[in-house]
Amino acid sequence: MLGSIIVKITFATSLFAMFAYFLHYRKQSEKILQLARMSYQISVVGIILSFSLLSYLIMTHQFQFHYVWNYSSTDLPTALLFSSSYAGQEGSFMLWAFFTGIVGIFLMNYAAKRNYETELMLVYSAIFTFLIGMLIAKNPFAYIWDVFPSELLRTGIVPPDVTNYIWLDKAKQLWAQYPVGGRGLNPLLQNYWMVIHPPILFIGFTSMSIPFSYAIAGMLKKDYVHWIRIATPWTVFGALALGTGIMLGGYWAYETLGWGGYWAWDPVENSSLVPWLVCVASLHTMLSQRKSGAFIKTNFILSILCFLLVLYSTFLTRSGVLGETSVHSFVEPGMWVYWLLLGMIGIFATIGFTVFFVRWKEMPVVPVEHSFVSREFALFLGAAALVFSSLFIAIGTSSPIITNILKNKISAVDTAYYVTTILPLGIAIALLAGIGQLLWWKNSKLQPFLQSLKIPIILSIIFTIVTYFIGATHFTMLIFIFSSSFALFANIAVGIKIFKGNPKMAGGAIAHIGLALMFLGFVGSAKYDDKETVSLEKGKTFESLGYTMKYIGYRSIERGRYAFDVEVEKEQQKFIVTPVMFEGQEEGNIIRNPDIINLLTKDFYLSPLSYDVVNPNEKEITLHTNEVLSLNDISIKYNGYDFISIKEGNSVNIKLDIIDKNKIRKLTPTMLNQKGNVTYQPAMDSVTGIQFTIKGMKPNKEDESKSTVTLSMIAPTNIQPVETLVVEASIKPFINVVWLGTFGVIVGFCITIVRRVQEAKKRS
Amino acid sequence: MNIKIIISIIIIVGALIFGATSFMETNIEYTNFSHAEKVQKKVQVKGEWVKEKESKFEAQQNQFIFYMKDENNHEMKIILDGAKPNNFEIATSLVAKGRFKDGTFYANEVLTKCPSKYEGDSSAVKKML
Structure with missing residues (x-):
């Protein structure tokens, strides 16, 4: 309730701020301007409160709210739990509105000093209002029983064993039950x-x-x-x-x-x-x-x-x-x-x-006459x-x-x-x-310009030729390398000159150097990367892409995840690479995280694909009722099964005869089903040591002789099961250059902001 | 007319034609298996995984092999260049991108469409009461 009310108040006040700014725009009035400011500030307080409240509800696991149930769970670590507050559709609009509101405060002060507040905030508060409108259309504070009324709304007396409920209307005996856990954050995002x-x-x-x-x-x-x-x-x-x-x-x-x-x-x-x-x-x-x-x-x-x-x-x-x-596969959000x-x-x-x-028509026309x-x-x-x-x-x-x-x-x-x-x-x-x-x-002037082109062009031609001999042989790539390295050398030349004069003006040159480096890094890491799939049998050494790899074993790490240790060696350098795999919320949904060795000139990138255990002593057999299957020393007969009700479930006992030189031994591997939890109990033949486990059953009620059972047989030997980790190994040449380039672009922008803010100050 | 405006117009028109032809060339048609068989070029087919038939990962070739049926219930063996896609088992539908060749559909990408976690899934809420 509280959350929805705050969102509505936020919406109303920002809408009011917009109208007040509009009135002030039409008819200058100091009073109205004060009102507009105040009302915008209240709406910002409102959005901060809403976002804080949503985060609070998530942190305290209030699963009576649909959003909290849908995107968070009790087992998430604190930081990820907090990130649930913007992981969902509604929450991400909330975060957007939250930032829009806060930035607006700074913008208001900045614009007020420059005589721009009224018109600017008129437009800006309209945008803010729309974003909050999203939160009204799809309320992050919706109660879960409003979303699932038929599942959760109840009337009458609350059964004594139900504790997770809330009274909605005591007079009408209307109450709602709510979940005790949440669906959690998408494992890919965790x-x-x-x-x-x-x-x-x-x-x-x-x-x-x-x-x-x-x-x-x-x-x-x-x-x-x-x-x-x-x-x-x-x-x-x-x-x-x-x-x-x-x-x-x-x-x-x-x-x-x-x-x-x-x-x-x-x-x-x-x-x-x-x-x-x-x-x-x-x-x-x-x-x-x-x-x-x-x-x-x-x-x-x-x-x-x-x-x-x-x-x-x-x-x-x-x-x-x-x-x-x-x-x-982003969201099916409905029509809203x-x-x-x-x-x-x-x-x-x-x-x-x-x-x-x-x-x-009013805009001045300045002819582009250069x-x-x-x-x-x-x-x-x-x-x-x-x-x-x-x-x-x-x-x-x-x-x-x-x-x-x-x-x-x-x-x-x-x-x-x-x-x-x-x-x-x-x-x-x-x-x-x-x-x-x-x-x-x-x-x-044409002459000095051509003069300044000389060195960068010569350097980039040399650079391009060098890359050709390293292995960049595609014609379009060579052109791309040439132009990118030209941008690099030209901007380094310009950057050095500017730096000697006024370093504050170097933002542009640095950003362009960054861009050129990114482009060059793209060629190496995306066009000339190399990859290969390798099956790593545990303990054995394999070669791929010039690296030797050995899968050592897996270990359980936090929250049901498994780390697979792979020893990677090249030129006497040893690394342990540990890609991670784990099962997501649904069975069979495997999430795979790669691991990387970051070398100076390249990355060695290891993606896990699958992990299998094959027991060479294991054999699967399928028997019809009364069928006798002869193996080397013994024969096996399937005599049907007993279905027994036990506490909170049932048990299926398979009746097997082991026929060993006219002697018959009886075995009963079983399948237990308790509260929907299925477990298999193997049975071992005491003489041969063979272990039988149920793998599957196909009962046939009309014709009992057509019922079948599938069993796994494991013979006792010293041979260990074979564990195989399948990985995709890849080499990403010069990927560090991409990261360095992005860093350059970011630094360039930062320097430029400082310079432009100072200029904007001077003018006002 | 200003020579720069003429150059600009030429550049713009050229770029648009270039963009449009690239668009038409690389646009991968959404279709079914029988049409894929006919055209033999890169297409994408939407369908469902045939759970009853075998599906396996061939580590040596780095291929994932499975069967898929399209919207006309036409079944087809798919050889995907790569590992089993994420969310494969729980996907409500699949989109295979690739081309048909010699009785098999060779896919270089399979997209999985997951059951929408986001809209009211009433059985999930019942489980957590």
Whole structure:
């Protein structure tokens, strides 16, 4: 009750804040502005309370709430238990709204100092209100008996042995029973990345709404130029947060999910990349507008798109429209998410583009009159390449929807689509990342520019030739390596120059160095990786990919997981690699976690595939009733079975005759069924030492002679059972370069934020 | 007209044509086994695992072999290039991506669709009372 009420109050106050800001926008009034601020602040307190309450309910295992029951359980460690609060659909919207609310407080203060508060907060509080609206449509605080009324609602007297119940209406004798345990967190999500990754990604989602709000606010204020300066630090922040989230997601997939790589072009991954690319493109055109005044309209459009694409991504991955085409079999949320998200996209697109077209004629036209040899032109081409990458990925990810509309058949593109379309754009982006940095604003003089190209080009040609001899023999890859290394050397050259002057300005060069390193790392780790499947018989040594491997044995680690120790050796260096396997909530659902040896130039990556124990002395036999089966020394006769009721279940006793040189010995292997728990009790023949265990039965009530039993026979010998661990070993060359590159991009963004914040301060 | 605008238009149109052809080429058709047999190119087939028939992992070849029936109850032997997919046993339906060749469907990917954990599963709640 309390939770639902707080969410409704939060919704009401943020809605009120939006209207108050609107009133203040129409008719300046200090009183109304105070009211708007206060009411927004109350709504932020509300969302903090709601999120804290949900976490509290999860931490204290209040299974009378449907969400708590559906996503948490009593056996989760504290950090994972906390992460349950955003593991589910409702909770993740809660986290999104939570960050949106809190960031809004900072935004309000920042904008107030720059005379932007009213218009900005008008738009921003509308977004906030919508997100809270999601929580009203699908309430994270729903009671479980409202979801399962026929299973849980009871009337009359509570039986004395029931303790997990609550009275709903004593007068009507209405009460509800609730579960004592929860369904727990998806085992794939049960590791520490779940604690870090989603919050960062949602901060990224939140920050995409800021450039959108500034763009609309700017147009409302008829400020087509100055808003860029105020919005830039936030756009960089958005690119940083969302980018970090995406990269961490890739690392998570690589390190624990065992997808074999860090990027699988899966819809869930793609859908956060699409807005990020547009956001990064807008950073470049914003930079260009600051210098030359051009790209006014482009910047409005791109800033609007960033946010719309975040909404569209959410729609793609949360509404179930992708059907079976995604590896993340994400949620079937029902129609509410579908229509609310579609409605949200529709409304914010209408708002954005209506304001844009109303102001269209008023926007100053600054002709793009620079030569081809100018930084503006390179920035424009670079931004265009980024937008096209984003467009192609968006189209590929939406292919189930597109084919559904065009052909009335849902189908997805192969991942080859992304490689074919993005690779040429990647080459272009790398070249431009180098060229753009070497050029000057407006008119670059051709001669010094060509001069500055010389060293980077010579170095990258040498680099490309070296990689060719290392093994990069594909022509397109060589072009990609050439352009990426050109970006690398050009930016190192520029970076050194800037660093000598003013290190605060080095953000761009460092981010581009990071990008170039990532590209080069992609070639090594994704194109020239090598893999092989190996069956490791316990105790024996096997060779694969130049490594010797020996499976030593498994051990039980925390929470029903098993670690499989494999000794890996290369050139006198010894490592113990321990991939992990365990059974998920459902029987037969095996979760596999790889383990990695991180070497300087490559990773040795070991994915567990399966684990089998084969007993060479074990034999399976199937007998019909009264059938006699002759083996080497003895014969076995199946005389049918006895079905005996015992306490809380039953017992099936198989009647066997062991015929040994005219002597008959009687054996009864049994199957016990107690409370649905089935156990098998073997029987051992005292003379031969053979052990019989029931494997299965097929009774035939009409014709008893057609009943069969299947038994396993284990003969006593000294031969041990053979344990086999099947693994996929792979080598990922230069994957450290990818991680180093991501680090460079992140550092570059951080330096840029500091610089842009200082600039925004100076101007105001 | 400005030469840059003309270049931009050429680039944009070129990129769009390039994107559209790539899209059409790599779009994997959703179909059934009989159609897969006819076209012999990469398709995806939705169906169910035939639990009664054998399913095994061949470690030497790194192949998982099982039988699947499509929506027309057409049964087919599937050889998957790789290990048994996650959630295989509990999947309510499967999607096999690959091509048909010599009486067998060679899949390079099998997606599993799990029973929705998220919407009201009333038997689960009964178990935990």
